[in-house]
Amino acid sequence: MFRWLLRAFPRRFRDAYGDDMSADFSRRLDAARSAGRLPAIAFWLRTGANLITSGLAERRRSSFIVAVPGANAPQPAHQLKKRGRLMSGWTQDLRFALRRLRHERGYAAFVALTLALGIGANVAVFSVVDGVLWRSLPFYQADRLIGVWGRFLPESGFDFPQFVLSNPEYFDYRMENRTMADVGAWLQSTATLGGPGENPERVEAAVATPSLFSVLGARPLLGRVINETDPPPGPSSVVVLSHSLWQSRFGGREDILTQRLLVNGTSRVIVGVMPPDFDFPEGARFWVPLVITSSVLQQRQSHGTRAIARLKDGVTIEAARQEMTVLMNGWRERYPKIHAGHFLYLNPLMDDIVGDVRPALKVVAAATAFLLLIVCANVASLALARAERRGRESAIRAALGSGRWRLVRLAAVENGLLAIVGGSIGVVLASVAVSWLRSSEGIGVPRLQTIAIDWRVWLFAAGASLLAACLLGALPAMRATAVRLAPALRLDTRTSTGAGRTWLRRSLVVVEVALAILLVTGATLMVRSFARLLAVDAGFRTEGVLLGSVSLPSASYQTDAHVNAFLDSALERLNALAGVRRATLSTNLPVVGGIGVWDFQIDGRPAPGPGQPAWNAAPTFAAPGYFETVGMTLVRGRFFTTDDRATSEPVALISEAFQRKYFPGEDPIGRRIRVQGNDKNAWAQIVGLVADVRDQNLQTEPRPLYFMLHSQTPLLIQGSMRQVTFALRTDGDPMALAASLRGAIREIDPALPVSPIRTFDDGVARTLAQRRFTALILSMFAVFGLGLGVLGVYGVLAYTVAERTQEIGLRRALGAPAGRVLQLVLSQGLTPVAVGIVLGIGATLSARSVLETQLFGISPTDAPTYVMVAAGVLVAAALACLIPARRALRVSPLVALRDL
């Protein structure tokens, strides 16, 4: 360490005083150590800083001294004009640097492009991190917005760490808290707009309380927002439009207030339009009032409401959390059955929105930074080699009176130019990448629209370029100042300091290889994890299935009979479509979505009492053909058949996880279950057992599921049972059926839009998009980083071999076998690689906890991956070494000796 610091001094100074300085240093250090740890650290810092500053000062001084041996007081040359000399000739330098770079176009282009890729990747990732994680949400004082959530601990009978609220819970919290300025609530839903002939469309919407708008600090563009006096659904009910809906459906006309719009078959008065930047909840196209009536306040266990609160000025989230604890104690006393193991908690809104992607983005950001380091190491290594090639040129300049500062400055101008060019190309690449990211929905990252190349990103790009320029210029600059005239000027190609000169470049290789190992191991783990995720047996098949969803408005489909008549005729038409092998429908489809977890009862078994775990599982209400269409596997019994109708004996199927949990060691076939909550619900006999299905997402273990016939189940909860998805299995391209699906439904009900229409494949792929994206980005970085690392290995070894040509020739002439020479060269090339591999593995292992958050089904310390990557890197490096090694073997002793 100390020896390294000494390098700040010019060589001549080191030669004269270096030994004494080291001896002094250790004595001083001992003295400082004996005084304690802190004084020792202080000593290190003080001395280190002093060594660097005085070393550099000494270099400056000695570069101005015209050394006159024996003179008593050497005068700094041109001391009076020093300042002028330091600053003059920049334009000359610039011209000169341009000329030099033009002569070495290959070098300049390679350096600029490598830098461009490194800087570009960093700029793009920075703009994503900045836009998604750092930029505040587009609301007034957005950092004071807090999401209100429910949590069910296992003792409540459920196990949901994060769950929506019931309306009474929202209502009570809003009334009882003293730390929030206000609390707003909403339900997200999908609704059908317009009637027959009115261009019906199915859009995302929100049922919102008036307080939601005041909590968010949102003001309408036209008219007003929802207010407290708005009536429940009826003839005078109201709707507030989003800017996009206003534009697309009403052409932005200003006279739309007081006009009416058909929402789910009910006519509503348009009372306001929101501004374009108001997008809450994300994707909502209109808002209707959430009216909390006294009957709603009885349904404390019906959860479906999201809530958001704004902290009062000067109140911290900790204070609000403490108050929440007190409130929850009160609730537990008032509702011991409901609030045992079930309570509300607070989470900053920003965390709600980006909490899931934060770890992934962190991994990507770290990988990008490492990539830039590899780029800089590689380019610095190239610049070093170039500086050494030009050692004689520099020496001639120095001999002709060029100051060392001037030489350093020339190099700095060159590096600066390369960094500026590289950085600019990088920003261009980044803006291309960013515009691609913004337009791609399928990467599973929220807030992508916030990403922009703005002044912050420019500032970052400038900083990254500057850093790159410094990193790539620092080492050659140190070299340049250490040029010794005499040996460099001799026409002698032998150098006495060959080994010493390559140590810097060898350490750069160590750095490059270590970082490449880190990147490649990380990427390999991600890719293997993703492959395992795709290979997991999820219990269903997605290929060849087209999905299309409808919402059945309660206005036009009032009763079960209406709904069943529509669904029956829809299925009939769909099954008759050309190209459709089987058509079915369901409330749920694995992974792409469905309704939550509902309680049920088992016939002949007393329901669990208070304090006991409730019986609940995720229900699916489907039509016959569902299991075949989705590709589920029957374990025992039978699927639904077309003989199972609304009027026949109710039947149900359960999954294996359901059986394990509720009928362990029993035969469930023939037992009866029913959905809890309404005694009109019929008991359904279990007729079949299906293999487990990962219905939430591919990485989550299967949970208990039960399946009932849609036609045999009353419309239990309006929203859930009215959201129906048709699924068509085909042998051809599923999307080719989209138009006929839309047409078939329009023939039955022209007011019923089918949206979204997508393939099952696509729906599942979307849930994997973020992982796919992370794995892809990391792989790209890893390939690029590895390539640069290998190039670095090659460069250093090629240089060494070129330098040792004569030595090798001499060895060959004296009878050294080819194998010996090869061994010599390879060991020289591969030693830094081996060190780099070891360091890289260490670095990866120390990052395992970060990696673990992104992995599925593979350990972050998975030994085969490490072995594979290390071996791969070693082989790649060995191949890179072989080229110079072969050149070494071809060295003719005659030629080598002639030049001696």
Added chain:
Amino acid sequence: MPPHDFQVLLALAEGPRHAYGLAQAGEDPHEGTVRLELGSLYRVLARLTASGLIADDARAAGEGQEAKRRYYRLTALGRRVAEAETVRLQAVVRLAKRRRLVPGKG
């Protein structure tokens, strides 16, 4: 003359010393109050040597481990320069006293 340079001359007036001894002298409250960091000290030594105020002292080299150390002594020129600086400083102190700049005394 910079205080560091003068302090080195002052310490060497007593007799030849090696660099570490000079540093210790710098820490000694009786001998000086200006702390000399490692790098700065050697720069001072190099500068003073180059300008002929101090020189390596071969005779003072010690035994064994100490033998490797370079000892420094004041040259005749160095002694004259130090004396001149002292005279100058005396004049400075007198002037300071007259302007009532000496702490602790009226």
